[in-house]
Amino acid sequence: MTEPECISQKDSALACEGRVAKLRCGKGEVISVSGATYGRRDQKTCSIRRPEGQLKNTQCSMSSDKVAKSCNGRRWCNFKASNSVFGDPCVGTYKYLEVEYTCEVPERRLQNTTAVVCEGKVAKLRCGKGEGIYVSRATYGRRDQKTCSTGRPEGQLKNTQCSSSSDKVAKRCNGRRACKLKATNSVFGDPCVGTYKYLEVDYLCYATVTG
Helix, strand or coil: CCCCCEECCCEEEEEECCCEEEEECCCCCEEEEEEEEEEECCCCCCCCCCCHHHCCCCCEEEECCHHHHHHCCCCEEEEECCHHHHCCCCCCCCCEEEEEEEEEECCECCCCEEEEEECCCEEEEECCCCEEEEEEEEEEEECCCCCCCCCCCHHHCCCCCEEEECCHHHHHHCCCCEEEEECCHHHHCCCCCCCCCEEEEEEEEEECCCC
């Protein structure tokens, strides 16, 4: 059966202008942003050591979907509260970013999809329309002599106890509909020098959260 969707209690993140909002979920959960505003709606929030003139405009805020686009589907996400990201809804006012979000267990397909790509090639992860990627496992190295062996000398294939787990794929791809990542030592490090390696990624596709 399909794993049921589970929504936890709503959480929030706040960052004063120039600081970073940190959104966090537990293991097996992903972020779903329900709202994000940048500006000022009261005189108390982010007011320490600020002159009154920077706080008096409390009718200054704008909604934004930038946080949702960047953070939805990820386990954790950092987002800077700055005019360069959101624009400036009220010049001269000291602003802050407020984000409301929930942590959800993704609604998953019944079956894992596995992507395998040989060293030096590009892994291409794909989900359907209205779906996002959720990486459950990613390893780089070699676990057998058969995979990615064509045209390779025996010496590059014999070490099959050579693999390392990596969260780089999840950090790059979770929440996206499509994602590309190159299988190289420069990205993942070299767990076994002289062995020809490959990247193996197990991932699921889930219905993306709309709010």
